[in-house]
Structures are given as structure tokens and as C-alpha cells.
Amino acid sequence: MAIAEAFTPTPTPVVPGRSRWGRTGRSPHARLDLLSAGLLGLVTLVALAAPVLAPHGPLDPVGMPSAPPGTSGFLLGSDSVGRDILSRVLYGLRSSWLAALAVVAVGALLGGLVGLVAGAAGGWVDNLLMRITDGFLALPAPVLAIAVVAALGPSLLNTLVAVSIVWWPFYARIVRGEVRTLAARPHVEAARLAGAGPVRVALRHLLPGAVPAVVVTASLDIGALVLTLAGLSFLGLGQSAPAPELGADAARNLSYLLQDWWIPVMPGLAVALLSLVANVAGDGVRNLMAGR
Amino acid sequence: MLLLIAKRLAAVVVILLALTAVLFLLQHISPADPVKTMLGPGASQELVAQTRRELGLDDPISVQYVHYVGHLLHGDLGTSYRTRRPVGTDLATFLPATLELTLFALVLALVLAVALAVATTLNWPGAGAFRLVLLVGAAMPAFLLAIGGIILFYKQLGWLPATGRTDILDAPAGPTGLLTVDSILHARPDVFVDALRHLLLPGLAIAIGPAVSIGRVLRSSLVTTQRTDYTRTARAKGLTEVQVMRRHVLRNSVGPALSMTGLQVGLMFAGVLVVELIFAWPGLGQYTAQSIPVGDYPAIAGVMLLLGGAYVVINTVVDLLQAAADPRIEA
Numbered sequence: 001m002a003i004a005e006a007f008t009p010t011p012t013p014v015v016p017g018r019s020r021w022g023r024t025g026r027s028p029h030a031r032l033d034l035l036s037a038g039l040l041g042l043v044t045l046v047a048l049a050a051p052v053l054a055p056h057g058p059l060d061p062v063g064m065p066s067a068p069p070g071t072s073g074f075l076l077g078s079d080s081v082g083r084d085i086l087s088r089v090l091y092g093l094r095s096s097w098l099a100a101l102a103v104v105a106v107g108a109l110l111g112g113l114v115g116l117v118a119g120a121a122g123g124w125v126d127n128l129l130m131r132i133t134d135g136f137l138a139l140p141a142p143v144l145a146i147a148v149v150a151a152l153g154p155s156l157l158n159t160l161v162a163v164s165i166v167w168w169p170f171y172a173r174i175v176r177g178e179v180r181t182l183a184a185r186p187h188v189e190a191a192r193l194a195g196a197g198p199v200r201v202a203l204r205h206l207l208p209g210a211v212p213a214v215v216v217t218a219s220l221d222i223g224a225l226v227l228t229l230a231g232l233s234f235l236g237l238g239q240s241a242p243a244p245e246l247g248a249d250a251a252r253n254l255s256y257l258l259q260d261w262w263i264p265v266m267p268g269l270a271v272a273l274l275s276l277v278a279n280v281a282g283d284g285v286r287n288l289m290a291g292r
Numbered sequence: 293m294l295l296l297i298a299k300r301l302a303a304v305v306v307i308l309l310a311l312t313a314v315l316f317l318l319q320h321i322s323p324a325d326p327v328k329t330m331l332g333p334g335a336s337q338e339l340v341a342q343t344r345r346e347l348g349l350d351d352p353i354s355v356q357y358v359h360y361v362g363h364l365l366h367g368d369l370g371t372s373y374r375t376r377r378p379v380g381t382d383l384a385t386f387l388p389a390t391l392e393l394t395l396f397a398l399v400l401a402l403v404l405a406v407a408l409a410v411a412t413t414l415n416w417p418g419a420g421a422f423r424l425v426l427l428v429g430a431a432m433p434a435f436l437l438a439i440g441g442i443i444l445f446y447k448q449l450g451w452l453p454a455t456g457r458t459d460i461l462d463a464p465a466g467p468t469g470l471l472t473v474d475s476i477l478h479a480r481p482d483v484f485v486d487a488l489r490h491l492l493l494p495g496l497a498i499a500i501g502p503a504v505s506i507g508r509v510l511r512s513s514l515v516t517t518q519r520t521d522y523t524r525t526a527r528a529k530g531l532t533e534v535q536v537m538r539r540h541v542l543r544n545s546v547g548p549a550l551s552m553t554g555l556q557v558g559l560m561f562a563g564v565l566v567v568e569l570i571f572a573w574p575g576l577g578q579y580t581a582q583s584i585p586v587g588d589y590p591a592i593a594g595v596m597l598l599l600g601g602a603y604v605v606i607n608t609v610v611d612l613l614q615a616a617a618d619p620r621i622e623a
Contacts, residue, residue: 135306135307135310138303138307138604138607139307139310139311139314139558139600139603139604140557140558140559140561140562140599140600140603141558141559142558142559142561142562143558143561143562143596143599143600143603144314144596144600146562146565146580146592146596147314147315147318147592147593147596148318150318150583150584150587150589150592151318151319151321151322151589151592152318152321152322152323153322153323153587154584154585223430223431227431227433227501228562230433230435231433231434231435231562231563231566234433234435234566234569235565235566235569235580235581235584236581236584236585237584247433247435250435250436250439251435251569254439254569254570257439257442257443258442258443258447261439261443261447264439265436265439265440265443268433268435268436268439268440269436271433271436272428272431272432272433272436273431275430275431275432275433276427276428276430276431278431279427279430279431280427
């Protein structure tokens with residue numbers, strides 16, 4: 001839809017001073033949405049490039065302990081053992097962001113598969129799969145995740161497994177809903193009459209119609225996931241001690257709160273920034289998909 | 293309506309059974325050996341074998357599950373490896389502090405949600421600023437709000453306390469365990485005020501996230517309701533903007549916000565667990581946080597069963613309330 005819009009001349013009146021935008025045939029709003037959506041790529045690049053961008057190793061004591069932000073060489077200050085907070089935050093941001101993306105991807109694939117099978121098959125298969133999905137949705141996701149990690153033992157991988165287990169049902173519901181609506185449409189009936197088997201109908205004629213809804217939900221989900229993962233990490237359910245992790249770095253340095261506030265605050269601010277950027281980008285993706 | 297209630301109650305039973313099954317299976321696949329955790333690494337093989345038999349760990353898994361549910365029905369949640377006390381007793385000790393904080397945060401969240409939604413919907417110059425509050429508030433982790441609150445209101449301004457439930461040593465300890473309620477029952481206004489002051493910062497830290505989510509849903513249904521014909525009629529007959537909002541718009545917009553509130557309670561539980569750690573709040577969050585590193589699974593399962601059960605019950609009540617308020621909602 002976004003591409004179609006890009007090639008359609010929109011009747012937006014050309015705003016003086018913005019004529020450069022008008023000429024591309026896109027409304028300023030769509031431009032803004034595209035820029036917001038692009039933030040997803042930008043943050044992913046920053047996350048991937050963290051080892052290059054970080055001035056120091058995240059585990060190396062490289063200077064004076066507890067240096068306040070802005071001290072020469074330490075943009076965000078240093079922590080109680082003289083590690084560079086900026087470097088730790090960059091590495092923490094990398095693991096938070098990639099973890100959130102991984103959970104969204106697993107959730108969308110797993111939930112999408114369940115939803116596609118349920119929606120395309122209908123009947124008792126649909127009923128059974130949706131009752132299971134409802135069962136998961138009826139339980140509070142963070143509580144389930146904590147129970148899973150506590151049972152498997154705290155580690156980043158187990159946390160990702162746990163959160164993925166509680167995250168897929170949303171996607172199953174969405175995909176199933178889209179697929180059920182599509183299944184009643186004439187083009188699907190035509191495909192069936194033309195002799196397409198159930199698998200071909202599901203993959204070629206039903207699945208593509210559900211993709212936009214999944215993409216929008218997924219991009220709006222990333223911010224919430226960043227927050228959820230940071231909360232679990234804060235509770236000690238992520239990587240163990242010296243590894244840089246945003247939630248855990250804030251939790252472990254709580255005792256410095258009153259003297260050297262920046263040590264616990266900086267990782268927390270990074271979580272907030274990451275989640276904010278993800279939300280803005282998610283809104284952008286949604287608007288683009290809706291063809292605003 | 294009666295049929296709806298019966299259906300929903302049956303669903304609650306099924307979901308709670310599913311929750312117990314999940315918690316039971318998790319314990320089963322957990323790599324931590326409960327017997328070794330309980331007896332310590334130096335225990336002899338005979339003692340380990342004997343304890344396994346006594347605990348019924350040699351029985352088939354289905355038998356173990358039936359026993360587990362049977363014990364739960366008798367209020368037996370097992371024994372904590374760490375405190376060596378029944379988990380039920382531990383929960384009873386830590387629950388009141390958490391219950392008080394959660395209820396307080398829930399009330400705060402609802403008040404803030406209505407305020408945010410109305411402030412962003414009304415046609416006035418501040419609406420844009422409040423929309424920014426919604427955007428930023430949605431991205432704030434509870435622990436950052438808690439830390440920021442302590443730095444600002446405790447360290448810089450010295451207005452509010454930062455740890456515990458009260459500074460008053462002879463505060464009444466019963467009968468409900470909720471300090472604000474107990475202080476009223478014992479006619480101690482000083483304790484009541486002190487307890488409220490202690491609740492304010494952790495309560496706000498927990499409430500802001502849910503308030504923003506509920507506020508957003510409320511805002512979008514307010515905007516929809518504002519475009520209806522009856523709202524236009526109310527305006528046309530000369531009611532002020534505030535009257536229109538209060539009498540006509542708000543009342544017809546609370547349904548979706550109520551559903552969202554039910555869902556947000558699950559996230560609030562996570563917020564409570566985190567915030568309790570920061571404010572040294574003597575509740576279930578502390579209990580959970582101390583149980584996680586030592587692998588005290590019965591304790592964790594007990595807390596999760598309690599929170600999960602509360603969530604299921606709350607959401608069922610929300611569903612039923614909506615059906616009662618709006619007869620168009622059917623089973």
C-alpha cells in the first residue's frame with residue numbers, strides 16, 4: 001500500500017517552503033511516517049555496530065570510578081569500577097534491541113502459523129487451536145514469563161524463550177481473524193474451484209492478505225517488548241553479572257542512586273529512549289500501511 | 293445473564309487448572325532437583341532416595357499432578373526451600389503489603405488515565421502537551437520512574453520518603469495488614485498520613501505506564517463518542533464543554549477502557565515486583581526476588597499462582613461488569 005501511494009500523485013496542496021517535498025508526490029505526513037519507520041532500521045544499525053561505536057570495551061575498567069557524565073572521555077560518566085557507561089549502554093542496547101526483534105519474529109512466525117492453520121482449516125482444528133490461544137491470553141504474560149525463566153534457570157536465552165512463549169497468541173488471533181475474513185472472499189473461492197489444494201490456498205491466497213496486519217502489530221510491539229525484557233532483566237532474569245544489560249545494570253547499581261545517580265539512571269534512560277523510538281517508528285509503519 | 297455468569301465461571305475453573313498444569317510441568321522440566329536443593333549437596337544417597345519417596349517424586353507424573361492439585365485445593369502450596377516454611381504462610385505474610393500497593397496504584401492509574409484522556413480530548417491549548425505526555429509516558433520503564441522519583445522527591449526536595457511502608461515504629465499490625473485501613477481502625481491519623489506518603493512514590497512509578505495505556509484507549513473512544521449525533525445535540529442545546537464531557541461522552545466511552553484496565557493489571561503485577569525491590573517494600577516482589585537466585589521454585593510458583601489467579605478473576609469480573617452495563621454484550 002505504501003508503494004502504491006508513493007506512485008499516486010496526491011492532491012495535497014503544496015505548502016510554501018515545503019515545495020521540495022511536494023514534488024515527490026508524497027504528502028508531508030507520509031514523508032514523516034517514512035522517516036519514523038526508518039528509525040527501526042537506524043536503531044538496528046546502531047545495535048549491530050555497537051562494538052564499533054563503543055569507545056571502550058563494556059567490561060574494561062578504563063578510568064576513574066564514578067566519574068560524572070561529561071568528564072573528559074566519559075560522555076555518560078563511569079561506573080563504580082571505572083567502566084565507561086556509554087560503552088555498556090551501547091552494548092546493552094544491542095542485546096535489548098536484538099532480543100526484542102527476535103521475540104517479535106518468533107512470536108509472529110509461531111503465532112502466524114497457528115493462526116493460518118486455524119483460519120484456513122476451520123472447524124474443530126480452528127476451535128481447538130483458538131481455545132489453546134485463549135488459554136494463553138487469559139494468563140498474565142509477565143507472570144508466566146517469570147515462572148518459565150525461574151524454572152529453566154535465569155539466562156538471556158531462557159528469557160527469550162519464555163517471552164516468546166507468552167507473546168505468540170496475539171499474532172495467532174490477528175492472523176486467524178484476517179484469514180477467516182479472506183477465506184470468504186471470491187478470489188479464494190475461485191482458487192479452490194480452479195483446483196488449488198488447501199496448502200496452496202493457505203500460502204498463496206490467504207497468507208499474503210494477513211501480512212500487513214502482522215507487520216503493523218509487530219512494529220508496534222517492539223517498544224512494549226523492550227520494556228518487558230528490561231523489567232525481567234531488572235528482576236535478575238537475564239544475563240549474569242558482568243555482562244552489560246540495561247535492566248540489570250540499573251538494578252545492580254541501585255545502591256549508588258543517591259551519590260552517583262548517573263550509574264543506575266543512564267541504562268534506564270536508554271531503555272526509555274529505545275522504547276520511545278520503537279513506538280514512534282511503529283506508529284509510522286502503521287500510518288504507512290493504512291495509506292494515510 | 294445467569295447463563296453468562298455460569299459460562300464465565302466454568303471458564304475460570306478451566307483456566308486456573310491450565311495454570312496449575314503449566315506451573316506443575318515447569319517444575320517437572322526444571323533442571324534444579326528439589327530434593328538436592330532442599331537437603332543440600334552433602335546429603336547421602338539413601339536420604340535423597342527416602343525424601344524422594346516421601347515427597348512422592350517417584351510416582352507417575354499424572355499421579356503427581358493430581359496430588360499437586362489436591363494439595364492446592366487444601367491450601368497447601370508446598371514448602372519453600374529457602375525459608376523452610378509453608379509457601380502459603382509466606383504468601384500470607386507478604387501479601388498485604390503488595391495488595392495495598394497494587395490497589396493504591398490501580399486507583400492512581402484510573403484517576404490519571406481519565407485525566408490524561410480528557411485533557412488530550414478537550415479542545416484547549418494544553419491538549420498537545422498532554423499528547424506528548426502520553427507518548428513519553430508509554431516508553432518509561434517502571435524502574436526508571438521509581439529511580440527518578442526518589443532522586444527528585446526524596447533526595448532533591450525531601451518531600452517524600454523512599455523506603456518501606458512507614459517510619460512510625462508502633463504502627464498497628466492488624467487486623468487487615470493494609471496499613472491505611474488498619475490506621476483508620478485504630479484511630480491513628482498520623483500512621484494513615486505516613487502510610488500514604490510512603491505509598492505515593494512507588495504507587496506513581498507503577499501507575500504511570502498502565503495509566504497511559506488505559507488513557508490512550510479511553511481517549512480514542514472519547515474521540516469516537518464526540519462525533520456522535522447525541523453529543524452534537526447536547527452541544528447544540530447549549531451545554532458547556534465540561535457538561536457534555538461529563539454527562540454524555542465519558543459515560544458512553546468507559547467500556548473499552550475497562551477492558552484495557554483488566555489487561556493492564558497483568559502488567560501492573562510485573563511493575564509491582566520491580567518497584568518493590570527499589571523501595572524495599574516488604575511484599576511479594578521482595579519474596580520473589582529473593583527466591584529466584586536460589587531456585588526456590590515452590591515459592592515462585594506460589595506467587596505466580598496467586599497473581600495469575602487474581603488476574604483471571606479480575607478479568608472475569610470486568611467482563612461480567614461490562615455485560616451488566618451493556619445488555620448488547622452476549623455470551
